[in-house]
Structures are given as C-alpha cells and as structure tokens.
Amino acid sequence: MSIQSQLDQMVSEASPLIAGCASLVELEDIRLQFLGKKGALTEILKGLATIDAAERPAIGMAANQAKTALSTLLDDKKSELETASLAAEMVKNAIDVTLPGVGTPLGHRHPISQTIDEISQILGRLGFAVEEGPEIESDYYNFEALNIPDDHPARDSHDTFYMMSGHVLRTHTSPVQVHVMEREKPPIRIIVPGRVYRRDADASHSPAFHQIEGLLVDEKVTFAELKGTLDYFLKALFGAKQSVRFRPSYFPFTEPSCEVDVACVLCQAKGCAVCKHTGWLEILGAGMVNRNVFRKVGYDPDQVTGFAFGVGVERIAMLKLGIPSIKLLTDNDLRFLKQF
Ligand code: DAH
Numbered sequence: 001m002s003i004q005s006q007l008d009q010m011v012s013e014a015s016p017l018i019a020g021c022a023s024l025v026e027l028e029d030i031r032l033q034f035l036g037k038k039g040a041l042t043e044i045l046k047g048l049a050t051i052d053a054a055e056r057p058a059i060g061m062a063a064n065q066a067k068t069a070l071s072t073l074l075d076d077k078k079s080e081l082e083t084a085s086l087a088a089e090m091v092k093n094a095i096d097v098t099l100p101g102v103g104t105p106l107g108h109r110h111p112i113s114q115t116i117d118e119i120s121q122i123l124g125r126l127g128f129a130v131e132e133g134p135e136i137e138s139d140y141y142n143f144e145a146l147n148i149p150d151d152h153p154a155r156d157s158h159d160t161f162y163m164m165s166g167h168v169l170r171t172h173t174s175p176v177q178v179h180v181m182e183r184e185k186p187p188i189r190i191i192v193p194g195r196v197y198r199r200d201a202d203a204s205h206s207p208a209f210h211q212i213e214g215l216l217v218d219e220k221v222t223f224a225e226l227k228g229t230l231d232y233f234l235k236a237l238f239g240a241k242q243s244v245r246f247r248p249s250y251f252p253f254t255e256p257s258c259e260v261d262v263a264c265v266l267c268q269a270k271g272c273a274v275c276k277h278t279g280w281l282e283i284l285g286a287g288m289v290n291r292n293v294f295r296k297v298g299y300d301p302d303q304v305t306g307f308a309f310g311v312g313v314e315r316i317a318m319l320k321l322g323i324p325s326i327k328l329l330t331d332n333d334l335r336f337l338k339q340f
C-alpha cells in the first residue's frame with residue numbers, strides 16, 4: 001500500500017475513534033496510538049526510506065497534513081471534553097442559594113447574669129449606678145474599715161480564704177463601699193454586683209458566689225428610706241403582691257441593722273422545706289451605715305447618713321427560677337442552662 005493511502009487510512013481510522021471518545025484519558029491513549037513516538041504515523045514514515053528522493057517532499061507534506069488534521073481533531077475533542085467535565089462538576093457542586101441557611105444556635109445569658117441584670121435594672125430606675133471593685137482584698141478593706149477588727153467574732157462567720165501575701169479573697173462586696181467613699185464625696189448611690197468567696201460548700205453554699213451590695217449616702221438619709229427602697233426593690237423583683245418583712249439584726253458595719261425576709265415564694269408562706277416551715281425566706285442584710293465606717297473613710301458622721309444592703313444573687317436566682325441546688329449554676333450543663 002502506498003504511503004499516501006496508509007496516511008489516508010490512518011486518518012479515517014482515527015477520526016471516528018476521536019469522535020466517539022468519552023474521556024480525556026482515553027483521548028490521550030488515542031493520541032499516543034496514532035501520533036506518539038511509537039505510534040502509527042512514525043511507523044508509516046519508516047517507509048520513506050524506500051521512496052524515491054524526488055517524491056519525498058510531496059509525501060512529507062501529505063504526512064504533515066495528516067498529522068495536522070488529527071491534531072486538530074484531538075484538540076477540538078479535548079476542549080469539548082474539558083468543557084463537559086467542568087459543566088458536570090458545576091452541576092454536581094451546585095449550591096441552591098434559595099435554600100434556608102444552616103443556623104448557628106444562639107447562646108444566651110447565664111441565669112446568674114440574668115439575675116444581676118434584672119436587679120441592676122430595678123435599682124437603676126432608682127438612680128443607683130453600677131460600681132466594681134477588686135476580688136483580692138487587703139484585710140483592711142474586707143474587715144477593718146468595715147468595723148470588723150481582728151478579734152471581732154463576726155470574722156468567724158466569714159470562712160475566709162487567706163492568701164500567703166496576707167490578702168484575702170473578698171468574703172463580701174461590702175469592701176467596695178469603702179473604696180468608693182474614699183474616692184468620692186456624698187451624695188453616693190451605687191450598687192456593686194460581684195463575685196465573693198467563702199470556704200463553704202453544700203446544696204445552698206458554693207465557695208464562689210455572687211452578691212450585690214447597695215450604698216446610699218447623703219445628708220439626712222433615714223431608715224424609712226432604707227425600708228422604702230428595699231420594699232420597692234423586692235416587690236419589683238418578686239411581684240407587687242409580695243409580702244416583705246424587716247427583722248432586727250446585727251452587722252458590724254451598720255447600726256441599726258436588719259435582715260429582710262420575703263414570704264416564701266415556693267409555698268406562698270404555707271411552710272415548706274425551703275423556708276424551713278417558717279413561711280419566710282431571708283433575702284438580704286441591710287442597715288444604716290455605722291458611724292465608725294464613715295470615720296474610716298474621712299466622712300463626718302454628724303454631717304452624713306446613709307444605708308447599705310447586701311443581697312445574695314444565687315439565692316435570688318434559685319428562688320425565682322426554681323433551681324434546687326446551687327451546683328447546677330456552675331456545672332455548665334447545657335441541658336440545664338437551655339431552660340432559661
Ligand atoms: N456583707 C454582708 C454579708 O456578706 C451582707 C450585708 C449586710 C451587706 C448588711 C450590707 C449590709 O451592706 O448593710 O453577709
């Protein structure tokens with residue numbers, strides 16, 4: 001067979017193969033089979049040696065034409081297959097932008113933070129501004145300046161964490177009263193939410209817990225204002241019908257002092273385990289700021305008077321939300337936390 005017909009045959013053999021090829025891998029195999037170093041074209045051109053030198057240029061040209069023809073077919077097919085595979089890829093990975101998105105579940109405030117926020121809001125309406133103070137205190141601020149000297153029996157009830165440096169983890173938020181009064185002149189009207197520490201742990205006590213301290217100092221502040229403020233506060237917190245009672249008590253930093261009870265919110269004052277069958281729940285301590293405390297901060301106790309109070313946040317949260325154990329508030333169990 002002449003070289004020319006071999007070339008023609010090669011082209012007519014390759015063309016339908018290329019046309020029917022379905023993948024890029026297969027197409028490369030076809031290219032190698034015909035145009036590769038050891039392919040059909042190379043094989044055919046070996047025959048050139050037997051050809052008259054005069055005819056060689058014409059055959060060479062025919063061979064080039066055949067090669068170009070196949071290359072063009074191969075290139076066209078290649079881009080056709082590439083376009084098709086890209087299109088298939090796009091269909092496979094298509095994103096339906098009209099589908100609803102995958103929502104990120106929103107967290108929310110911890111019940112303790114919620115309770116602090118609510119109390120701060122209520123007292124904020126009465127003009128109390130939020131203050132903060134250090135959790136590591138000197139003995140002076142935690143005790144001494146609050147009229148609790150070294151040998152005072154009230155120290156026993158505080159179950160204090162002492163540090164090597166002689167500092168303490170504050171056992172209450174009351175020391176912030178002293179910081180603020182040292183820094184500012186009356187009138188003062190502040191609340192101090194914060195973490196406090198005591199060596200104590202059971203169903204209603206945790207070594208770290210929260211208090212909110214209140215302090216109001218001005219000229220001619222009376223016990224009646226203390227009562228009115230706390231009565232308003234507790235009714236705003238527990239409901240307008242909430243009964244509130246004031247009992248005489250003792251704190252070194254207030255004189256006179258009282259404790260404030262609310263009618264048991266769990267049994268409606270009928271008597272239950274939580275109120276120890278008294279019908280009442282002790283909810284906060286308060287009193288008129290002791291003259292000795294004013295002296296310590298450089299105020300003249302004949303010029304100013306004031307009242308202070310301290311309330312435990314965990315207790316309020318547990319009562320309001322019906323939480324039976326204080327540990328639930330720090331376990332960080334999402335099944336518990338999600339309920340609030
Ligand atoms: N600091 C007291 C305590 O932790 C609570 C307290 C009682 C604070 C009476 C006061 C107050 O400001 O007047 O037990």
